[in-house]
Amino acid sequence: MSNWIDIAALEDIPPRGARVVKTRLGCVAVFRTGDDRVFAIDDACPHKKGPLSEGIVHGNAVTCPLHNWVIDLETGMAQGADEGRVNTYEIRVEQGRILLDGARLLARSAA
Amino acid sequence: MAQKLVVIGAGMASGRMLEELFAIDAGAYDVTLFGAEPRGNYNRIMLSPVLAGEKEYGEIITHDADWYRDNGVDCRFGEPVVKIDRKAKQVVSPGGVTPYDKLVIATGSASFFIPVQGNDLPGVVGFRDLDDVEAMLKVAGKPDGQAVVIGGGLLGLEAAAALKQQGMDVTVLHLMGHLMERQLDPAAGYLLQKELEGRGINIVCKAHTQAILGKEHVEAVLLEDGQVFGADLVVMAAGIRPESWLAVDAGLRVERGIWVDDTMQTSDPDIYALGECVEHDEVVYGLVAPLFDMAKVLAKTLTGTVAEFKAPVVSCQLKVTGVDLFSVGDFSQGDDREEIVFRDPGRGIYKRLILKEDRIIGVVMYGDTTDAGWFFEMLKTGEDISDIRDTLIYGPAFQGGEALDPLAVVAAMPDSAEICGCNGVCKGTIVQAIHDGATDLGAIKAVTKASASCGNCTGLVEQVLASTLGDEFQVPTPSGICGCTDHSHEDIRRVIKSQALKSIPAVMQEMGWKTSCGCHICRPALNYYMIAEWPLEYADDLQSRFVNERNHANIQKDGTYSVVPRMWGGITTPQELRAIADAAEKYNVPTIHVTGGQRIDLLGIRREDLPAMWADLNSAGLVSGHAYSKGLRTVKTCVGSDHCRFGTQDSTGLGIKLEKILWGSWTPHKVKLAVSGCPRNCAEATCKDLGVICVDSGYQVSVAGAAGMELKETEALATVATEQEVIDLAVAFIQLYRESANYLDRPYKWVAKVGMDWVKQQVVEDAQNRAALCERFEISQSVYRKDPWAEQAKPEYRPRKWAALADLTLEAAE
Numbered sequence: 022m023s024n025w026i027d028i029a030a031l032e033d034i035p036p037r038g039a040r041v042v043k044t045r046l047g048c049v050a051v052f053r054t055g056d057d058r059v060f061a062i063d064d065a066c067p068h069k070k071g072p073l074s075e076g077i078v079h080g081n082a083v084t085c086p087l088h089n090w091v092i093d094l095e096t097g098m099a100q101g102a103d104e105g106r107v108n109t110y111e112i113r114v115e116q117g118r119i120l121l122d123g124a125r126l127l128a129r130s131a132a
Numbered sequence: 133m134a135q136k137l138v139v140i141g142a143g144m145a146s147g148r149m150l151e152e153l154f155a156i157d158a159g160a161y162d163v164t165l166f167g168a169e170p171r172g173n174y175n176r177i178m179l180s181p182v183l184a185g186e187k188e189y190g191e192i193i194t195h196d197a198d199w200y201r202d203n204g205v206d207c208r209f210g211e212p213v214v215k216i217d218r219k220a221k222q223v224v225s226p227g228g229v230t231p232y233d234k235l236v237i238a239t240g241s242a243s244f245f246i247p248v249q250g251n252d253l254p255g256v257v258g259f260r261d262l263d264d265v266e267a268m269l270k271v272a273g274k275p276d277g278q279a280v281v282i283g284g285g286l287l288g289l290e291a292a293a294a295l296k297q298q299g300m301d302v303t304v305l306h307l308m309g310h311l312m313e314r315q316l317d318p319a320a321g322y323l324l325q326k327e328l329e330g331r332g333i334n335i336v337c338k339a340h341t342q343a344i345l346g347k348e349h350v351e352a353v354l355l356e357d358g359q360v361f362g363a364d365l366v367v368m369a370a371g372i373r374p375e376s377w378l379a380v381d382a383g384l385r386v387e388r389g390i391w392v393d394d395t396m397q398t399s400d401p402d403i404y405a406l407g408e409c410v411e412h413d414e415v416v417y418g419l420v421a422p423l424f425d426m427a428k429v430l431a432k433t434l435t436g437t438v439a440e441f442k443a444p445v446v447s448c449q450l451k452v453t454g455v456d457l458f459s460v461g462d463f464s465q466g467d468d469r470e471e472i473v474f475r476d477p478g479r480g481i482y483k484r485l486i487l488k489e490d491r492i493i494g495v496v497m498y499g500d501t502t503d504a505g506w507f508f509e510m511l512k513t514g515e516d517i518s519d520i521r522d523t524l525i526y527g528p529a530f531q532g533g534e535a536l537d538p539l540a541v542v543a544a545m546p547d548s549a550e551i552c553g554c555n556g557v558c559k560g561t562i563v564q565a566i567h568d569g570a571t572d573l574g575a576i577k578a579v580t581k582a583s584a585s586c587g588n589c590t591g592l593v594e595q596v597l598a599s600t601l602g603d604e605f606q607v608p609t610p611s612g613i614c615g616c617t618d619h620s621h622e623d624i625r626r627v628i629k630s631q632a633l634k635s636i637p638a639v640m641q642e643m644g645w646k647t648s649c650g651c652h653i654c655r656p657a658l659n660y661y662m663i664a665e666w667p668l669e670y671a672d673d674l675q676s677r678f679v680n681e682r683n684h685a686n687i688q689k690d691g692t693y694s695v696v697p698r699m700w701g702g703i704t705t706p707q708e709l710r711a712i713a714d715a716a717e718k719y720n721v722p723t724i725h726v727t728g729g730q731r732i733d734l735l736g737i738r739r740e741d742l743p744a745m746w747a748d749l750n751s752a753g754l755v756s757g758h759a760y761s762k763g764l765r766t767v768k769t770c771v772g773s774d775h776c777r778f779g780t781q782d783s784t785g786l787g788i789k790l791e792k793i794l795w796g797s798w799t800p801h802k803v804k805l806a807v808s809g810c811p812r813n814c815a816e817a818t819c820k821d822l823g824v825i826c827v828d829s830g831y832q833v834s835v836a837g838a839a840g841m842e843l844k845e846t847e848a849l850a851t852v853a854t855e856q857e858v859i860d861l862a863v864a865f866i867q868l869y870r871e872s873a874n875y876l877d878r879p880y881k882w883v884a885k886v887g888m889d890w891v892k893q894q895v896v897e898d899a900q901n902r903a904a905l906c907e908r909f910e911i912s913q914s915v916y917r918k919d920p921w922a923e924q925a926k927p928e929y930r931p932r933k934w935a936a937l938a939d940l941t942l943e944a945a946e
């Protein structure tokens with residue numbers, strides 16, 4: 022079951038930027054692309070846990086600020102020769118507000 | 133007896149609905165039509181040509197008095213409905229009450245007036261109906277009138293173009309980064325802006341309106357950054373709001389618009405609604421095509437046929453004469469999507485198709501929209517395009533067309549475009565030389581001197597050769613700076629300058645980028661080139677910066693940061709040291725390290741502590757040390773003649789002076805300086821980007837040293853007698869480096885490419901050029917010589933940038 026949580030306004034994130042949401046399982050990075058789509062993934066690079074929210078966002082991907090791995094925001098998969106994946110979370114925008122599906126985040130923390 | 137149908141709003145949607153209704157059954161209802169405007173229905177879309185003076189009001193009337201009379205419509209124009217009484221089933225208007233059996237609400241929408249001081253002054257108008265147009269035309273008639281249009285969307289731009297045609301001086305203030313951001317991507321937005329600017333319309337993006345100024349009438353518009361634009365007329369085109377208050381008061385279900393089901397029925401079975409005032413399936417529409425579909429559905433519903441409104445795909449076009457643009461569908465990128473981009477810089481054409489599973493799902497076109505209909509049709513039918521994929525972008529007429537021209541950039545340049553900056557050689561001169569027989573690089577160099585000095589323009593000269601000679605000349609394979617482009621850094625820098633490209637989308641379009649928004653390699657480089665070339669006009673794009681420069685601190689391997697306050701020339705005071713010690717304790721700094729650049733480095737700071745820590749350091753007078761930037765880092769000094777028995781000059785004082793002049797500047801890579809008080813060289817000046825060694829008779833200035841992965845001693849630039857001469861040389865050298873080096877080349881690498889002789893000639897021998905370099909540096913510093921920490925530590929900055937977006941750690945699990 023989904024549990025949509027209103028976390029912020031779309032305007033609170035700069036286009037081609039990201040901000041983090043704190044959860045009991047660590048930070049989740051919420052991205053806004055140049056064309057106003059939003060994505061939520063764990064804020065830890067599969068390589069050495071670099072904070073992906075601080076990377077450069079291009080198209081539908083982010084480049085990790087530590088060693089330039091490129092992570093696809095939609096699938097969480099590392100691109101190119103690198104291998105690895107981060108968790109992705111359901112997220113959507115409704116009437117200018119960002120809604121994050123807390124079901125998995127909260128359920129996992131309760132477990 | 134026929135039932136009573138009351139319609140509120142005599143606009144485009146209700147007009148079409150009545151036509152459809154009478155066509156099905158002319159006698160089904162006695163219709164009473166209320167309209168707030170003192171006139172019947174007209175083609176609202178055509179208000180822009182009326183405003184521009186291209187059409188008369190009479191030409192855009194869709195339903196005249198005869199039509200209403202022939203169809204037996206009781207017209208109550210100029211009479212707004214003020215209340216719906218659902219219990220009594222009647223509507224209230226100034227003329228009294230009118231009973232209904234069925235009611236249709238078609239009140240459209242109203243211009244949104246942004247909530248700033250002065251938005252109610254006379255002279256501030258919306259753009260919605262003929263009254264607005266007449267109000268605008270009245271002001272436009274005055275000589276030398278100034279108009280400000282707030283909002284760079286469809287409506288705003290149509291208004292701006294029309295008012296310009298009426299002879300007004302027009303400025304468009306747009307909140308977002310590019311025009312029509314909801315319909316266009318940045319590339320197409322850039323082309324549109326260029327076209328409109330070419331017509332003399334002034335366009336300001338990222339413009340935050342703070343207030344509208346004036347006493348009895350509007351006089352000017354003030355932006356948050358302090359810019360003021362004089363205005364006799366302000367057009368509010370920042371959006372529209374569904375006109376739904378009647379429904380709200382009547383207790384109908386209203387979301388963003390009046391809620392309707394697939395048959396156009398509201399939450400009351402006797403009340404229907406259509407047009408811009410409704411919301412169907414969570415969508416509110418603002419263009420007529422879907423509203424006409426609604427009109428058909430409602431006419432059927434009212435006559436007892438089952439019909440359902442299905443959300444259509446909506447395309448958009450701008451009605452500004454001479455501007456061709458088209459957009460439809462979803463044009464965001466995605467892993468499951470692919471894009472085909474076609475750019476023709478010469479003709480200002482941009483086309484982009486977005487594909488998903490071999491089907492077109494989005495189209496953006498600018499400059500040439502002849503094939504728009506074809507693409508739109510394929511999008512609607514969901515045709516599989518895999519067979520024609522390679523040639524798809526060329527449209528239906530194409531079969532067997534030519535490949536993209538890699539030389540399009542130079543081919544598009546006018547003859548007057550300067551190719552070689554050092555020797556002031558234009559494209560035309562080179563082309564002439566080629567026609568006169570200079571058919572290789574060496575000959576061009578000899579005849580025109582193009583590329584004979586620093587050599588940065590070699591790539592472009594070769595491309596001019598190739599585009600002029602065709603197959604006879606083979607260009608060495610281009611080495612693009614990244615996968616997004618085949619152009620080199622040198623080419624990009626020259627073209628930015630000669631074509632006066634002032635934004636990242638502008639460069640991407642004019643130089644034919646293969647991606648729509650670049651990548652982490654080209655965007656930071658382009659951002660730097662913009663800052664260096666257009667310091668006053670270009671606004672730094674934080675999203676194109678690496679993390680350290682965006683956060684003004686060095687990221688460490690565990691995601692914490694290091695903070696290095698500036699110690700001018702390596703000099704500090706007990707107060708500063710105490711402030712640093714206090715901050716270290718307050719924020720539990722695990723490691724304090726003294727750097728090789730004579731600074732104190734506080735390591736292991738948590739991101740969220742950065743602004744508070746900076747504020748503390750700021751209050752002790754400490755500013756950012758820029759230990760994280762591709763910019764001026766440190767000027768290291770020795771204690772010199774103040775204390776040292778060998779000291780010949782005030783090395784510390786000179787170092788501090790240099791640092792105070794240079795700090796805050798952005799450079800292609802980091803820049804470090806040092807000043808030693810005598811040739812014993814305690815400050816290790818001879819392995820810096822620029823080093824000064826003091827001697828009895830003056831100062832030895834040397835440059836292009838390195839002590840990193842490579843170790844290299846500096847090379848002598850000049851020996852001079854006064855501190856001022858040292859400062860001028862240093863500033864001119866760094867400015868030359870800023871203007872001509874590739875992004876991420878340290879000075880020693882750049883000097884190796886362009887040659888020390890050329891550098892000396894520019895900086896030392898040519899006094900006039902030196903002065904010009906210093907002047908340009910100073911212009912740039914008027915913007916960038918400031919403490920970024922002070923700004924980022926401001927309380928209003930903290931929640932937007934530094935705080936978490938949300939904290940779910942306290943949220944209870946279910």
Ligand SMILES: Cc1cc2nc3c(=O)[nH]c(=O)nc-3n(C[C@H](O)[C@H](O)[C@H](O)COP(=O)(O)OP(=O)(O)OC[C@H]3O[C@@H](n4cnc5c(N)ncnc54)[C@H](O)[C@@H]3O)c2cc1C
Pocket residue numbers: 140141142143144145146166167168169176177178179180211212213214238239240241259260261287290375378406407408409417418419420421423449451
């Ligand atoms: C300048 C301009 C250019 C446009 N260009 C295009 C274009 O190129 N392509 C496109 O598809 N669309 C365009 N549009 C949008 C298009 O005109 C609208 O989508 C369309 O007119 C909406 O139809 P409607 O019937 O819902 O509302 P409207 O046509 O606005 O009609 C609503 C009417 O209801 C009246 N009314 C409101 N409240 C009351 C009340 N309480 N009592 C009585 N009457 C009331 C209003 O005065 C108005 O006359 C443009 C709009 C404008 C203003």
Ligand code: HEM
Pocket residue numbers: 686688694696727728729730731733759765766804839
């Ligand atoms: C986490 C690791 C490191 C951090 C955070 C760090 C940080 C810094 C900082 C902030 C400076 C001052 C920069 C300046 O003066 O502009 C500096 C200078 C320097 N660092 Fe490091 N450093 C690190 C690792 C290293 C390593 C591993 C080496 C060498 C093997 C090194 C060699 C130097 C040298 C030689 C300088 C002086 C350069 C100069 O003055 O020109 N550093 N470092």
Ligand code: HEM
Pocket residue numbers: 702728730768769770771776777778812813814815816
């Ligand atoms: C009597 C003579 C000297 C005095 C009084 C003196 C004083 C100092 C002082 C105060 C410092 C630390 C402060 C600073 O870096 O600014 C220093 C650093 C240094 N001195 Fe000397 N010095 C003398 C001679 C020399 C000589 C002759 C050399 C080399 C040939 C030398 C090499 C250095 C070096 C390499 C450093 C380190 C610089 C750094 O950390 O950045 N010193 N000296």
Ligand code: SF4
Pocket residue numbers: 770771772773776777778779780783808809810811812813814815
């Ligand atoms: S460089 Fe010369 S003047 Fe400076 S501290 Fe060393 S010995 Fe003294």
Ligand code: FES
Pocket residue numbers: 066067068069070071085086087088089090
């Ligand atoms: S931690 Fe992300 S690339 Fe190394």
